[in-house]
Amino acid sequence: MKTSVNSTFLNRTFPMGMLLSFSVVVYLSLATTVVQAELKSTQQSGTVSFSGQHAGMNFQGKFERWQATLNLPPQSNPQIIATFYMNSAKTGDSIYDSTLPEFDWFDVENHALGTFVSTKIEITEEGYQVLGDLTIKNITQPVSFTLTDSQDKLSTRFGINRLDYKIGWESDPDADWVSKTISISMVINK
Amino acid sequence: MTTSIQRYHSLSIVLHWAIALALLFMFASGLYMVNADISKADQYRLFQIHKASGVLVLWVLILRIGTRIATRSPALPDALNQQQVFKAKLGHIFLYMALVTMPLSGWLMVSASPFGLPTFVFVDWINWPHIPGVARNKSIETLANNVHWITATALGTLIAGHVSAVVWHNKKHHINLISRMWWNKK
Numbered sequence: 609m610k611t612s613v614n615s616t617f618l619n620r621t622f623p624m625g626m627l628l629s630f631s632v633v634v635y636l637s638l639a640t641t642v643v644q645a646e647l648k649s650t651q652q653s654g655t656v657s658f659s660g661q662h663a664g665m666n667f668q669g670k671f672e673r674w675q676a677t678l679n680l681p682p683q684s685n686p687q688i689i690a691t692f693y694m695n696s697a698k699t700g701d702s703i704y705d706s707t708l709p710e711f712d713w714f715d716v717e718n719h720a721l722g723t724f725v726s727t728k729i730e731i732t733e734e735g736y737q738v739l740g741d742l743t744i745k746n747i748t749q750p751v752s753f754t755l756t757d758s759q760d761k762l763s764t765r766f767g768i769n770r771l772d773y774k775i776g777w778e779s780d781p782d783a784d785w786v787s788k789t790i791s792i793s794m795v796i797n798k
Numbered sequence: 799m800t801t802s803i804q805r806y807h808s809l810s811i812v813l814h815w816a817i818a819l820a821l822l823f824m825f826a827s828g829l830y831m832v833n834a835d836i837s838k839a840d841q842y843r844l845f846q847i848h849k850a851s852g853v854l855v856l857w858v859l860i861l862r863i864g865t866r867i868a869t870r871s872p873a874l875p876d877a878l879n880q881q882q883v884f885k886a887k888l889g890h891i892f893l894y895m896a897l898v899t900m901p902l903s904g905w906l907m908v909s910a911s912p913f914g915l916p917t918f919v920f921v922d923w924i925n926w927p928h929i930p931g932v933a934r935n936k937s938i939e940t941l942a943n944n945v946h947w948i949t950a951t952a953l954g955t956l957i958a959g960h961v962s963a964v965v966w967h968n969k970k971h972h973i974n975l976i977s978r979m980w981w982n983k984k
Contacts, residue, residue: 664837
């Protein structure tokens with residue numbers, strides 16, 4: 609008897625349809641907080657940059673044209689795919705910018721695109737641990753990095769050995785002038 | 799009937815001394831950038847300056863040779879005997895050959911270098927092109943490098959001989975040859 613009174617009271621105060629709608633809204637908002645939808649990003653909404661040392665001087669550059677698609681866990685089949693146009697790499701230094709497209713460096717004539725395709729993405733405390741294949745000059749090497757997830761952006765920074773991709777292979781194989789390790793940074797605004 | 803002239807054309811005089819100053823810089827920078835114990839950054843910058851200056855020297859040389867051909871040159875003093883005249887002319891031919899070989903061998907070296915670095919002539923909008931067909935050719939780079947150094951040594955010797963001849967003729971025969979290459983009346 610008591611139950612039916614309460615039930616009647618609830619039905620009067622919060623009609624069943626309203627309760628159902630409310631629950632759906634709450635569920636959906638929670639779900640979107642946890643499961644992000646597919647994120648597409650380009651140079652308009654983020655930055656892919658690289659840095660290293662030449663002749664003991666720091667240099668930094670960025671890809672002015674790239675695109676990435678991120679499907680992050682807990683979505684099913686999480687994956688990150690990024691494509692960057694090698695001839696869009698600019699440092700602001702005319703000598704570097706004239707040299708980078710050449711055969712021994714990025715060889716943009718024969719290899720216009722660089723790609724990253726993830727093979728595994730795991731959720732971590734900071735964000736995600738990403739494993740994947742980075743292809744430059746048609747050479748694919750495994751890389752791993754932490755993709756830090758902050759409120760408004762995803763970011764990472766990791767190093768590659770340029771010689772693994774035959775970048776500057778003929779010119780400077782002993783890294784007398786250009787550092788072997790080149791840092792790659794990516795920031796994607798959500 | 800042509801009147802005899804006492805000195806070279808003013809443009810030749812300007813170019814002669816400009817090249818003399820430029821060569822001092824090229825020798826000094828070339829030797830310093832290769833031998834001095836300096837940072838990689840300074841070495842790199844000096845290489846770029848040396849390359850850009852070499853392009854300018856090449857153009858000044860072309861202008862100098864053009865002016866030399868297009869204008870009248872003063873006759874050598876009568877006091878010089880036939881053998882001395884022959885030696886002077888031969889010396890000048892070798893001087894010009896060495897002068898032209900220097901920037902050309904440098905240009906070839908830069909063009910064949912595996913680094914492939916461009917040569918901006920002090921401003922970003924003058925990108926001096928590489929000689930086509932030799933890119934990343936280490937054999938040609940080595941050859942050009944050797945020619946550059948051997949010619950530099952020869953040019954240094956020729957310049958020393960050139961200056962010594964002027965001084966020697968002045969001391970020994972009181973012939974003021976330098977007046978041919980300046981604006982003095984005598």
